[in-house]
Amino acid sequence: MTDAPHAHFRTTRRGLLLGLGASFAVGPARLAFGEAPGDRRLVVILLRGALDGLYVVQPYGDPALEGLRGRLKLPEPGQEDGLLDLGGKFGLHPGLGRLHGMFAANEAAVLHAVAGPYRSRSHFEAQDMLESGGEQRLASGWLNRALEALPRGGQGPDQARAGLAVGTSVPLLMRGPVPVGAYSPPGLERPAPELMYRLAALQDSDSTLGRAFAEGMRSRGFASQTLGMVENDRERSAFANLAGAAGRLMAEPGGPRVAAMELGGWDTHVQQMNRIMGPLRALDDGLGALKEGLGAEWARTAVLVVTEFGRTARVNGNMGTDHGTGGVAFLVGGAVAGGRVIADWPGLGEDKLFENRDLQPTQDLRAIAKGLLRDHLRLPEAAVGAAFPGSNAVTVLRGLIRA
Amino acid sequence: MSIMGHIAAIRFGLGLRHGDAPPADPLAWLRAQIDHxxxxxxxxxxxxxxxxxxxxxxxxxxxxxxxxxxxxxxxxxxxxxxxxxxxxxxxxxxxxxxxxxxxxxxxxxxxxxxxxxxxxxxxxxxxxxxxxxxxxxxxxxxxxxxxxxxxxxxxLDNAGSIGPSSANGRRSRRGLNENLAREMLELHTMSPAGGYTQGDVQELAKILTGWSFASGGEPYDFQFRAASHEPGDKHLLGRRFGPGEAEGEKAIRFLAEHPATWRHLAVKLARHFVADSPPPEAVRALETVLRDSKGDLAATSHALIALPQAWDPPLSKFRPPIDYVIAAGRALGVPDAQASQLINGFNTLSQPLWRPEQPIGWPDIAADWAAPEALMRRVDWAYTFAGRAGRGVDAAEAVETALGPLARAETVTEMRRAGSMRDALTLLLGSPEFMHR
Incomplete structure (x- = not known):
């Protein structure tokens, strides 16, 4: 077979999936003194479609929120179905209960008003930039380039690739010179509810397929084409199963140390309150499953959850939000110095908004990622720079990781 | 002319391949495939x-x-x-x-x-x-x-069909098998509209006794087994056929050139290439060519591409799973080396290659394929496939190649608004226009 290295997803022997027994690429082995090399775990979860940071982490203490977000504002902490408090100014969406538990245990930090260096509101361009880590699109991802410098413990036939792409595709984030393993369960993946609604809308005008498609949606638990909220255990558990499996693989002594995952369905232009619930719960369950799968190794793990940009500060005409700029990121894991919201809050007043429409970003996502490479993976300065070329002016954010 | 190029490639072909231009002269492109x-x-x-x-x-x-x-x-x-x-x-x-x-x-x-x-x-x-x-x-x-x-x-079980009065028939307890004879009449040639009877089926079965093959030794091919062939005359649709291998071929040619056969083939061709309910004019045109040319399939194929109904309206046929998966593979530029991905797709979408359930073959109308759960699986597959095969494929280029002017504005708009490249490709593959040809 001459298939691409990542094309073998159905192989049942897990060793093969992880790249065991394949030709072994030995990166420059740098041993940091004082610690077993390469023991730390880093997971990056890409939320594709632009998570609405202002909705999921609401700055309920900001007086301008009501005016901008009235219809998408959730009750304040303590009220029925209210936000989960994050220390007095910000509140977390109640669908993220597990994440809130981790926050309370000082294992999760929330980073607000963050964005990459790009200001394009195109999903595709922004995702490419977010993943490649450059100021223009590069052919490889920053996480793959970081792998080049990752110190490894033993080497030999029982050692997996250091990097692992979890899911059907290998995201740009993980592509590049260093071979990575891939894990994906057999069978089909299902589009997120938001994408299903879009597909259904395309069928509407077509007489042959419209009714059959609508019927198929109904039998899968999509209550209505415009309003429905999806309560579907299978959707919800798919990401969690994947995350749990990734956690177990990474917990093994010879297992991968760095993994990338992706979760779509965040492009909530319409009926955001309902349609965000599926992905939100999947994310929350997934973080829980990842922690469980990692077991004791959770203590040495950091999970970065990022999205390509935030969404408009104002609600649009369809009870949704459109493409914006500043948004939110999460940093989760036993190694994380959590229990806090890290934000240089710009405020939501009209004169404070970016281009009078979006949350003004005050923190460069690259500063966060560089902080993780430096303080968590303990990569040397040069390697951090190679992961994010052209980012010398972006100061590494310190203190994200417990000393 | 470019819309004709896309129609030709989609309606008569297997869809355009990523990066390919539609044929500049669609009719010449099709004709060349018939003649050369x-x-x-x-x-x-x-x-x-x-x-x-x-x-x-x-x-x-x-x-x-x-x-x-x-x-x-x-x-x-x-x-x-x-x-x-x-x-x-x-x-x-x-x-x-x-x-x-x-x-x-x-x-x-x-x-x-x-x-x-x-x-x-x-x-x-x-x-x-x-x-x-x-x-x-x-x-x-x-x-x-x-x-x-x-x-x-x-x-169709003819290899072991034995004439009851043949040498082998008299020696053994085995006998006639009607399967091939029946399907030859019903499916391959004249169809029930030809008005044959059960008696005709049996007579044809007798005519075909001895049509078998040798697999344990030479010739490793068709073999007429005289010892299993039913002796004597047979009467098929009022015609007399004598014993022997040559008479069998004569009978098949007689059925293959029967007027009811021209009609049957014309309907099937028009249904396959034009519409589930084929327009009568299209059927008539094909039937005429088949009859006048005595079943010349080159002439018939030329008549097919000349049918105005085959060009307008476009996209009237639902792509069955295999052709859908092939079209998707072409649209995303999947290389030969990854053909096995597509074979998995055939199976996933319930049309495993060379495995139709009955001698009538795969169904050829949308009602048989576009069932609710089948469509759900199709978009699941499209999403999975877009993840696996869509790497590096630009969605805007993909829709331009695959559908060109046949892409509807709403599809292009939704693709542009999609939350990721993978979602955009899923919308392309899941759009009604891509699901048709």
Whole structure:
């Protein structure tokens, strides 16, 4: 077979999936003194479609929120179905209960008003930039380039690739010179509810397929084409199963140390309150499953959850939000110095908004990622720079990781 | 003219391949595929396939086995794998997609199925030997070649059909098998509209007794077994046929050139290439050419591409799963080396290659394929496939190539608004226009 290295997803022997027994690429082995090399775990979860940071982490203490977000504002902490408090100014969406538990245990930090260096509101361009880590699109991802410098413990036939792409595709984030393993369960993946609604809308005008498609949606638990909220255990558990499996693989002594995952369905232009619930719960369950799968190794793990940009500060005409700029990121894991919201809050007043429409970003996502490479993976300065070329002016954010 | 180019490639071909331009002169492009067939595909000969199959039987028989059954299984599996991949690759990247569509149409008309497991190794040679040489030849020649091919003789049980009054019939308790005769009348030629009776089925079955093959030794091919052939005259649709192999061929040619056959073929062709309910004018035009040319399938194919109804309105046919998966592979530029991904897609979408359930072949209308859960699986597959095969494919380029002016504005808009490149490609593959041809 001459298939691409990542094309073998159905192989049942897990060793093969992880790249065991394949030709072994030995990166420059740098041993940091004082610690077993390469023991730390880093997971990056890409939320594709632009998570609405202002909705999921609401700055309920900001007086301008009501005016901008009235219809998408959730009750304040303590009220029925209210936000989960994050220390007095910000509140977390109640669908993220597990994440809130981790926050309370000082294992999760929330980073607000963050964005990459790009200001394009195109999903595709922004995702490419977010993943490649450059100021223009590069052919490889920053996480793959970081792998080049990752110190490894033993080497030999029982050692997996250091990097692992979890899911059907290998995201740009993980592509590049260093071979990575891939894990994906057999069978089909299902589009997120938001994408299903879009597909259904395309069928509407077509007489042959419209009714059959609508019927198929109904039998899968999509209550209505415009309003429905999806309560579907299978959707919800798919990401969690994947995350749990990734956690177990990474917990093994010879297992991968760095993994990338992706979760779509965040492009909530319409009926955001309902349609965000599926992905939100999947994310929350997934973080829980990842922690469980990692077991004791959770203590040495950091999970970065990022999205390509935030969404408009104002609600649009369809009870949704459109493409914006500043948004939110999460940093989760036993190694994380959590229990806090890290934000240089710009405020939501009209004169404070970016281009009078979006949350003004005050923190460069690259500063966060560089902080993780430096303080968590303990990569040397040069390697951090190679992961994010052209980012010398972006100061590494310190203190994200417990000393 | 560019819309005609897209229609030609989609309606008569297998969809455009990522990066390819639509044919500049669509009619010339189609005509050339009728008049100038490319080199025939290579593959194991019928004799080789039969010998391999015979070896496997010998190795696995309970009494006095000869040879290593694991080795013969492996050899068979390799042959089938190579045939399957070759089939997919010709459709994924081949130069004559219209010709492949014609091959697929006639393969389905003269269905054989892997559900009769022992014929599986012969399917490639059946296509190469009985179908492909005749898709722009004479229909009656194809009908005869099909009836002589061991794959069909196995599939419709004629190989063991024995005339009750033949030497073998008198010696054994075995007898006539009507299966091939019935399907030849009902499916391959005149159809029930031809008005044959049960008596005609039996008479044709008798005519075809002795049509068998030799797999344990020479000729490793069709073999007329005189000792199993029913002696005496038979009467089929009021005509007398004498005994012997040549009379069988005469009977098949008689059926293949029957007026009811022209009608039956015209309806099927129009249904396949034009619309589920074929326009009567289209059927009439094809029927006329078939009759006037005595079943010249090149002339018929020329008439087919000249049908105004085949060009307007476009996209009136729902792509069945195999052709949908092939079109998706072409739209995303999947290379030959990854053809196995597509084979998995056929299975996932419930149209496993060469495995139709009945001798009537795969259904050819949307109502049979566009069921609610089937559509859900189709978009699941599209999403999964976009993740696996869509890497590096630009969605805007993909829609321009695959659909060009046939893409609806709302599809293009939704794709542009999609939350990721993968979602955009899923919207392309899941759009109603991509699901049609």
């Amino acid at each position: 067939p490319g080199a025939p595909p290579e593959g194991p000969s019928l004799a080789e396939a039969l010998a391999l199959r015979g070896d496997d039987f010998a190795a696995r028989r309970p009494r006095d086995p000869v040879g290593d059954p694991q080795q013969t299984r492996r050899a068979l599996a390799q042959l089938i794998r190579a045939e399957t991949l070759g089939h997919v690759r010709r459709r994924l990247t081949g130069e004559q997609p219209f010709r492949e569509r014609l091959v697929d149409f006639w393969m389905n008309h003269f269905t054989v199925s892997r559900r009769s497991g022992s014929l599986t190794p012969l399917i490639g040679s059946y296509e190469r030997g009985a179908i492909r040489p005749h898709v722009t030849g004479r229909f009656a020649d194809m009908a005869v070649a099909v009836a002589r091919h061991p794959a069909m003789l196995i599939y």
